[in-house]
Amino acid sequence: MSARVGMSSDAEKRAGKKGNRTGVRLKVARYIIKRTLLFIPAILVILFILYTLIYFLPGSRMAMMPISRGGDALDSLFTSISAPDNFFTKFVRYIYNIIAHRDFGRSTPSSAGLMSDIAYRIKNTLLLLLTGVGATIVVGVPLGIYAALRKGRAADRVVSVITVFLSALPPYTVAIVLAIVICVRLSLLPVTHVASDPKAYILPTVTIALGGIASVARMARSSMLEVLEQPYITALRSKGLPERSVILKHALKNAMIPVISALGGLIAQLLCGTFVVENFFMVPGLGSFMLNSLSVRDHFEILGCAVILIIILMCMNLVSDILYGFVNPKIRLRYAEKPARRKRKEAAG
Amino acid sequence: MNGKVLRSDRAGGIWKDALRRFCANRIAVISLAVFLLICLSCALAPWLTKYSYTAINVHNTLAKPSAEHWLGTDNLGRDILTRTLYGGRMTLRIAFASTVTALIIGSVIGLAAGYFGGRFDFLISPVMDIVASIPVILLALVFEAALGWGRGNFMYAIAIAAIPQFARLVHVCAASVMGSEYIQAARALGVGPFGIISRHIIHNVAPALIVRFTGALAESMLTCTVLGYLSIGINPPTPEWGNIIYHARNYIRLAPHLMIIPCAAISLTGISVSLAGDGLRDALDPRGELPAARGLTAGFLSLFKRRGAAN
Numbered sequence: 001m002s003a004r005v006g007m008s009s010d011a012e013k014r015a016g017k018k019g020n021r022t023g024v025r026l027k028v029a030r031y032i033i034k035r036t037l038l039f040i041p042a043i044l045v046i047l048f049i050l051y052t053l054i055y056f057l058p059g060s061r062m063a064m065m066p067i068s069r070g071g072d073a074l075d076s077l078f079t080s081i082s083a084p085d086n087f088f089t090k091f092v093r094y095i096y097n098i099i100a101h102r103d104f105g106r107s108t109p110s111s112a113g114l115m116s117d118i119a120y121r122i123k124n125t126l127l128l129l130l131t132g133v134g135a136t137i138v139v140g141v142p143l144g145i146y147a148a149l150r151k152g153r154a155a156d157r158v159v160s161v162i163t164v165f166l167s168a169l170p171p172y173t174v175a176i177v178l179a180i181v182i183c184v185r186l187s188l189l190p191v192t193h194v195a196s197d198p199k200a201y202i203l204p205t206v207t208i209a210l211g212g213i214a215s216v217a218r219m220a221r222s223s224m225l226e227v228l229e230q231p232y233i234t235a236l237r238s239k240g241l242p243e244r245s246v247i248l249k250h251a252l253k254n255a256m257i258p259v260i261s262a263l264g265g266l267i268a269q270l271l272c273g274t275f276v277v278e279n280f281f282m283v284p285g286l287g288s289f290m291l292n293s294l295s296v297r298d299h300f301e302i303l304g305c306a307v308i309l310i311i312i313l314m315c316m317n318l319v320s321d322i323l324y325g326f327v328n329p330k331i332r333l334r335y336a337e338k339p340a341r342r343k344r345k346e347a348a349g
Numbered sequence: 350m351n352g353k354v355l356r357s358d359r360a361g362g363i364w365k366d367a368l369r370r371f372c373a374n375r376i377a378v379i380s381l382a383v384f385l386l387i388c389l390s391c392a393l394a395p396w397l398t399k400y401s402y403t404a405i406n407v408h409n410t411l412a413k414p415s416a417e418h419w420l421g422t423d424n425l426g427r428d429i430l431t432r433t434l435y436g437g438r439m440t441l442r443i444a445f446a447s448t449v450t451a452l453i454i455g456s457v458i459g460l461a462a463g464y465f466g467g468r469f470d471f472l473i474s475p476v477m478d479i480v481a482s483i484p485v486i487l488l489a490l491v492f493e494a495a496l497g498w499g500r501g502n503f504m505y506a507i508a509i510a511a512i513p514q515f516a517r518l519v520h521v522c523a524a525s526v527m528g529s530e531y532i533q534a535a536r537a538l539g540v541g542p543f544g545i546i547s548r549h550i551i552h553n554v555a556p557a558l559i560v561r562f563t564g565a566l567a568e569s570m571l572t573c574t575v576l577g578y579l580s581i582g583i584n585p586p587t588p589e590w591g592n593i594i595y596h597a598r599n600y601i602r603l604a605p606h607l608m609i610i611p612c613a614a615i616s617l618t619g620i621s622v623s624l625a626g627d628g629l630r631d632a633l634d635p636r637g638e639l640p641a642a643r644g645l646t647a648g649f650l651s652l653f654k655r656r657g658a659a660n
Contacts, residue, residue, distance in 0.1 A: 042479045050487075053495045164627075168619030170571050172578045172594060173612045176601070268484040272575055275486055279579060291579060294490060302494055306487045317482050 031325045039318050044095070046310050051091055054303045072100065104304035114304040118289055122308065125274060125285035127201065132208035132270050133263075133316075140213040141259065144220025148255075149247065151225060159217065166214035171273040175207045175280045193283040204281045208273040212266055219262060224255040257328050263320035267313060363556070363635060370632035377628020380621040387618050391437035400428040402435040403586050411604040423607050424600055433611055436588035437618070440577075443501060443589075444570040447508040451569075452562055454508075455515025456554070460546060462516070463523025473520070477513040485510035489576055499584030503576050507569045518561055522554045556633035563626030567619050574615055590615050 074096045078089065097103040104114040147159035166174075182203065183191040193200050227233065228251060236246045275287035282288070286305050293301035371377055390397060406426030414421045420429040462473040488510055489503035496502040526532060526549060535545055576582040577591020585592055590611045597607035 038475070042475070042482070045479055046483060050491055053491050057495055164620060164623055165616075168567065168571075168616050168623055170574055170578070170612075170615055170619075172575070173616065176598075176608070176612075180601075264482055268482065271484045272486050272572065275579060276575055290490060291581070294494065294581060297494070299494060302490060306491060309487060310483065313484060314482060 028325070032322055035318065035321050035325070039314060043311060043314050046314075047095065047307060048091065050303060050306055050310070051094060052087075054299050055087060055090070057299060074100075098307065104300075104307060114301060117301075118286060118305065118308070121285050121289050122312075124283055125278070125287060125309075126312065128204055128208060128274050128277065128283065128285065129267070129270060129312075131201070131205045132212065132274065133267060135205060135209035136212035136216055136266065136270070139209065140216030141220045141256070143213065144217035145224050145247075145252070145255070147217065148221045148224035148228065156221075159221070163214040163217050166210055167218070169211070171207055171211055171276040172280060174210050175203075175277060178203055178207060179280070191281065193281055200281070200283075204277040204283055207277050207280075208270055211273055212270050215269070216259060216266065219259050220255065223258045224251065227251045227255045230254075253327060257324070260320060260324045260327055263323070264317040267316050267320070271309070271313065363633075366635070367556070367629075367632040371628055374628045374631065377625055377632070380624035380628070384618065384621040384625055387437065387614070387621070388441060391434055391441055394431070394434035394438050398428065398431040398434060400431040402427065402432050402588050404428070411600065411607070414606070420610055421604070421606055423597065424604075429607065429610055432588040432593055433590075433614055436590045436593050436611060437614060439583060439587065439589040440570060440573050440591070440615075441618075443504050443507070443573045444566055447504045447569050447573075448511060448562060448566045450508040451511035451565065452515050452558070455512040456519045456558065458512070459516040459519025459554075460523055460550065462520045463527060464542065464546060464550070466524065466527070470520075470524075473516070477516050480509065481513035483510070485572055486576070486579075489572075490581060493581050499582070501583055503573075503582060507572055510572075511565050511569060514561060514565065515558070518557055519554050522557060523550045526550050526553045560626055560630045560633065563622055563629060567622040567626070570615070570622070571619060 074093065102115055143159055143163075147156045150156045179191050182188050189203055190197060190200050191203075193204075233246060233251055236250055237243070241250075271287075274285070275291070277283065278285040278287040279291060286309060290302060290305045293305070404427060406422065408426065409418075409422055410424055410426045412418055412422040412426075418428050418430070420433070423429055423432065458473060458477070462470045485506055489506035492502050492506045493499075496505075532545060532549060535549065540548070573582065573589070574591035574594070577589045577593075578595045580592065580595055582591050583589040585596065593611045594608055594615075597604075597611070600607050
């Protein structure tokens with residue numbers, strides 16, 4: 001499978017050199033547009049599921065929310081068609097408020113609204129998540145490839161032992177050990193979050209990244225080993241290409257396909273670590289905010305935060321999907337060449 | 350069966366070969382044994398310990414390990430060994446229940462999508478993509494909020510979050526099997542859908558599914574303890590590895606063993622499951638080389654005879 005991918009990417013490159021660049025670009029643009037369009041119904045479906053779960057709670061304040069907000073476009077529409085005050089109109093109102101007013105509802109009538117409560121928390125969570133994902137990829141991929149190239153030797157064993165241990169350690173254990181060793185014994189970094197101190201972000205990021213590094217390194221290792229067994233690698237080697245360019249130019253691209261396709265799942269997994277880290281290092285983020293609203297049973301806040309997090313994660317997923325299309329021409333071509341088949345899929349999704 | 354393996358040097362069925370490869374892999378056998386031991390001791394907790402996991406003794410708090418309390422006592426004087434065993438019972442029960450549920454539902458969805466293809470396929474794949482992109486922790490929060498707190502309702506969230514990986518795996522595998530000629534031949538011979546699924550597809554999917562199952566089991570165990578640690582899991586005083594660690598957190602300077610013991614239990618379980626899973630993956634790979642034919646007993650004995658040259 002990967003061999004064919006390699007060949008088609010080479011063929012495409014040759015075609016590009018001949019001056020067929022615009023065609024390829026058009027396909028890429030088409031792929032990106034389709035992917036983005038597919039992403040909107042996906043978000044709506046998730047929102048609908050979460051909203052339904054929260055709405056039908058006994059005593060849920062969602063159900064008591066008025067459908068009229070007072071003097072906007074949706075109100076005049078609702079009055080003109082005399083819309084009934086039911087679950088669906090409330091869902092429409094909720095979505096409309098998010099899109100038009102960036103209003104995720106308010107838990108008490110006097111509060112300023114969820115958005116103003118969590119504006120600075122989103123920044124912290126995003127920072128942790130993005131640096132965590134970045135660190136995971138920057139460390140994990142080279143580690144896995146290094147292990148693959150040293151297969152069966154001492155370095156490979158050391159890497160695989162480390163990754164097995166890291167992937168089995170829960171994030172709070174890592175956080176505790178790091179905090180005790182680095183903060184308490186060596187007193188190098190502050191334990192708890194200080195808003196003005198960038199050093200306070202180091203330990204949380206390291207904790208988030210360590211779990212991800214293990215899984216990325218294992219994945220990169222196994223996919224690199226698989227690619228190195230392909231006949232086209234042997235062909236390149238026998239052609240006399242230096243090993244460096246065989247690995248970095250030809251093998252790496254195909255080896256990255258499974259890693260990039262797993263990026264979405266990785267981000268969702270790292271979010272778990274982010275919650276723990278925010279709780280442990282007392283970083284004011286969305287995770288600690290959600291746990292607080294959970295302890296006071298504030299469904300509005302839980303739903304609002306969940307919606308914001310889902311939108312952030314889906315955007316990250318979209319980016320990783322588009323990246324996937326760039327690396328894997330097969331996907332790109334599938335989107336570009338069979339519009340009829342895709343249309344049906346979009347309608348279904 | 351032993352005698353047969355000893356006599357013939359030829360490859361047996363895929364399962365027999367896999368068993369032979371697995372037994373030759375020392376690390377995998379040991380970690381499987383460790384995992385089974387942990388499961389067994391947690392399952393037999395009521396018979397292994399003489400204390401109740403809620404029995405408080407204020408005269409003997411934060412005790413060091415002794416003959417009376419093998420692993421010491423916690424801040425309320427409860428026996429740590431008892432609580433760790435019962436906690437493992439809860440954690441492993443949730444992990445197994447959610448993973449098995451996900452395995453069954455995911456396989457059914459994947460089989461249906463792979464076998465019937467067409468419209469069903471187009472409907473299922475985007476739905477699975479959507480479910481896979483919801484983080485399990487958000488789903489757990491919403492389920493706990495919707496169905497009631499601290500009674501283990503997050504289990505459904507863990508199960509739902511694990512469904513897509515099984516569904517995708519089975520789907521891809523089933524679709525590739527359906528495209529092969531022997532399925533056409535079976536159809537031409539008049540084998541029905543049930544026969545094709547049970548005789549051909551399941552046999553092809555099972556090895557990959559078993560490996561995926563061990564991975565998902567380790568993941569859902571970690572998720573369960575993370576939720577317990579964030580106190581959205583099981584309510585105390587019912588012990589669960591995550592909430593034991595959460596409550597031991599305050600005593601880390603006074604009595605670090607309160608925390609170290611459940612942490613070690615989680616890590617040991619996780620490591621043994623993933624090492625056993627790696628061993629299974631290597632053993633079930635039909636391309637892997639068969640070790641020299643040995644009886645099972647000989648394989649087990651070699652665990653203790655030769656050291657070095659592992660893997």
